[in-house]
Amino acid sequence: MPINSDIRAVRGLPGVAPTPGVAKPNPILAIEGVVRHFGGITAVDVEHLEIQSNAITALIGPNGAGKTTLFNLLTGFDQPDAGRWTFDDQPIHGMPAYRVARLGMVRTFQLTKALSKLSVLDNMKLGAKNQSGERFFEALAPWRWKSGDRSIETRADGLLERFNLGHMRDELAGTMSGGQRKLLEMARALMSEPRLIMLDEPMAGVNPALTQSLLGHIKALADDGLTVVFVEHDMDVVRDISDWVVVMSEGRLIAEGPHDSIGRNQTVIDAYLGTRHGDSSTSGVTE
Amino acid sequence: MDYELIMRTSLEAPFGVDAVIYALAAIGINLQFGYTGLLNFGQVGFMAVGAYSVGISVNYYHWPWWVGVGLGLALSVVLALLLGIPTLRLRADYLAIVTIASGEIIRLIMRAAVLADFSGGSAGLPGNYRDPFFALSPFDRGAEYGFWIDWSGENFWVMIVGWSLVAIFSFGMFQLMRSPWGRILKAIREDEDAVRSLGKNVYWYKMQSLIIGGLIGCFAGFAFAYGKGSVQPDNYSTSVTFFAYAALILGGTARIWGPIVGSMIFWFIITFSDQMLRGLVAEDLISSDLLSGTQIGVVRFIIVGLGLMLLVIFRPQGIFGDKKELALDAH
Ligand SMILES: Nc1ncnc2c1ncn2[C@@H]1O[C@H](COP(=O)(O)OP(=O)(O)O)[C@@H](O)[C@H]1O
Ligand SMILES: [Mg+2]
Numbered sequence: 314m315p316i317n318s319d320i321r322a323v324r325g326l327p328g329v330a331p332t333p334g335v336a337k338p339n340p341i342l343a344i345e346g347v348v349r350h351f352g353g354i355t356a357v358d359v360e361h362l363e364i365q366s367n368a369i370t371a372l373i374g375p376n377g378a379g380k381t382t383l384f385n386l387l388t389g390f391d392q393p394d395a396g397r398w399t400f401d402d403q404p405i406h407g408m409p410a411y412r413v414a415r416l417g418m419v420r421t422f423q424l425t426k427a428l429s430k431l432s433v434l435d436n437m438k439l440g441a442k443n444q445s446g447e448r449f450f451e452a453l454a455p456w457r458w459k460s461g462d463r464s465i466e467t468r469a470d471g472l473l474e475r476f477n478l479g480h481m482r483d484e485l486a487g488t489m490s491g492g493q494r495k496l497l498e499m500a501r502a503l504m505s506e507p508r509l510i511m512l513d514e515p516m517a518g519v520n521p522a523l524t525q526s527l528l529g530h531i532k533a534l535a536d537d538g539l540t541v542v543f544v545e546h547d548m549d550v551v552r553d554i555s556d557w558v559v560v561m562s563e564g565r566l567i568a569e570g571p572h573d574s575i576g577r578n579q580t581v582i583d584a585y586l587g588t589r590h591g592d593s594s595t596s597g598v599t600e
Numbered sequence: 601m602d603y604e605l606i607m608r609t610s611l612e613a614p615f616g617v618d619a620v621i622y623a624l625a626a627i628g629i630n631l632q633f634g635y636t637g638l639l640n641f642g643q644v645g646f647m648a649v650g651a652y653s654v655g656i657s658v659n660y661y662h663w664p665w666w667v668g669v670g671l672g673l674a675l676s677v678v679l680a681l682l683l684g685i686p687t688l689r690l691r692a693d694y695l696a697i698v699t700i701a702s703g704e705i706i707r708l709i710m711r712a713a714v715l716a717d718f719s720g721g722s723a724g725l726p727g728n729y730r731d732p733f734f735a736l737s738p739f740d741r742g743a744e745y746g747f748w749i750d751w752s753g754e755n756f757w758v759m760i761v762g763w764s765l766v767a768i769f770s771f772g773m774f775q776l777m778r779s780p781w782g783r784i785l786k787a788i789r790e791d792e793d794a795v796r797s798l799g800k801n802v803y804w805y806k807m808q809s810l811i812i813g814g815l816i817g818c819f820a821g822f823a824f825a826y827g828k829g830s831v832q833p834d835n836y837s838t839s840v841t842f843f844a845y846a847a848l849i850l851g852g853t854a855r856i857w858g859p860i861v862g863s864m865i866f867w868f869i870i871t872f873s874d875q876m877l878r879g880l881v882a883e884d885l886i887s888s889d890l891l892s893g894t895q896i897g898v899v900r901f902i903i904v905g906l907g908l909m910l911l912v913i914f915r916p917q918g919i920f921g922d923k924k925e926l927a928l929d930a931h
Binding site for chain 1: 775
């Protein structure tokens with residue numbers, strides 16, 4: 314049920330060659346020589362990658378390909394052995410995670426991090442940026458932050474409704490199902506009004522009926538100017554919403570292009586078949 | 601056995617100076633450990649800084665009392681920074697190790713013989729430093745105040761100032777914990793990375809929690825110094841921190857009332873079991889061969905320990921805790 318497929322098709326990246334590391338007309342994120350070793354394994358070794366602004370990019374690859382590690386590096390949650398990258402032409406390598414997030418590049422986690430002892434609403438409010446009540450002395454004076462908090466609450470309620478979580482609003486987040494936690498984490502990230510959102514397996518565990526509405530929501534966000542990068546294993550989902558697909562295997566960028574070019578790519582087919590039949594030790598750990 | 605005296609003494613304890621001291625110390629720990637998840641095992645270090653600051657300022661330098669108070673608070677901030685800067689970026693256990701050592705370091709330095717003129721060495725500081733504080737008191741230092749339970753004018757003044765501070769800090773804590781600032785601390789307690797991913801400077805919030813909890817611990821030290829007749833280095837040993845933790849856990853962590861009620865119950869149990877045991881020995885209901893006076897001092901802590909064990913078994917969330925939250929830990 315591709316809702317906006319016509320618009321997407323037009324917005325895709327016509328004229329960009331489907332070769333790994335190809336330059337994009339308007340990259341929001343540009344990565345250069347990023348390497349991360351864990352002991353003997355090279356988890357990530359990406360020579361060059363650009364993420365087109367205002368597009369939906371799918372990052373795919375077999376288990377252990379280095380997708381999560383790449384997310385961790387780019388968002389400041391892990392330090393690379395080498396490499397540099399820019400967000401909106403600003404170098405951000407070496408920047409602490411919270412500052413990367415403040416710039417507008419926000420990620421979610423493969424293993425969900427819903428804050429279980431906070432209410433769903435408090436989880437959402439935590440996501441909002443520039444709250445005056447987050448400063449100690451202002452916090453002591455409720456009249457200074459109450460009105461701001463109320464407008465944040467209105468925004469949170471709107472998002473919760475859109476993510477079908479409105480009825481959970483006042484529950485502790487720990488009482489939610491795995492799928493609902495995924496949704497909450499995504500909604501919470503959106504509370505910070507990011508310009509680039511990086512979703513690590515956002516659909517895992519979400520019930521299929523909801524997946525459809527979620528996909529629609531992600532497309533709508535992209536239409537509003539948000540750039541989306543997401544890791545996903547379900548190729549139907551990838552086909553449905555992505556403008557561009559990037560494929561990693563064993564830490565390297567092995568292919569990129571529109572999804573129809575990826576399906577026919579022999580390197581990609583080999584990579585997937587290779588791990589399925591090959592060394593199982595590379596596919597165990599995913600985070 | 602004089603049951604009335606036992607009851608009177610036992611009911612005096614939850615309102616007395618010791619309960620004030622531990623309530624203050626536990627409020628600080630509640631902010632750090634209860635709300636933020638920081639393991640500060642060196643709260644007694646902040647208390648020692650407070651007590652010695654007021655003591656030395658007046659006894660040695662002859663400064664006004666409020667200079668000592670200001671100095672204690674400033675040094676507490678410095679101590680929190682010293683403890684926090686190297687550890688708060690690391691895993692939680694590093695702070696625990698460093699803080700437990702810091703409390704002992706402060707105590708050992710203060711009791712060092714070479715510093716005897718300055719800090720009083722192992723004998724401690726005599727109580728002259730208290731005079732300017734009691735000069736502010738409307739009560740007669742020697743007279744008795746109260747009804748049925750009587751307190752000396754000194755204790756009464758310390759209690760009034762002390763419980764007022766407890767009320768002020770608890771109200772502040774109440775305001776903070778329903779603010780966005782408090783929301784960040786509670787979120788850090790659960791998952792730092794989630795908070796970082798939302799653009800919050802986790803390190804700085806942990807530092808604020810450590811500093812503010814330490815400042816409240818410093819006030820507990822002021823209460824200790826003014827409430828007791830002198831500043832004794834060995835009153836500031838590691839066990840003080842753990843008694844404050846015990847009080848907090850009795851009352852319930854991450855609750856506004858937890859540290860206050862916990863400290864009151866703690867001192868009630870301690871005093872009541874002490875008085876009962878002494879009464880029983882005096883009446884020969886327990887042979888004095890079996891239990892000597894010094895042993896009673898130990899046995900009452902065993903009773904508190906048993907009480908804590910029963911609490912953990914039957915009401916693990918503490919007296920004010922929330923069972924719903926606790927159940928989520930199983931996830
Ligand atoms: N913290 C870590 N310590 C050691 N090895 C790791 C760590 N994180 C990831 N790896 C390894 O790095 C490789 C890439 O993992 P990951 O990025 O999780 O892959 P993906 O997300 O694509 O499934 C795997 O071989 C994994 O075992
Ligand atoms: Mg992964």
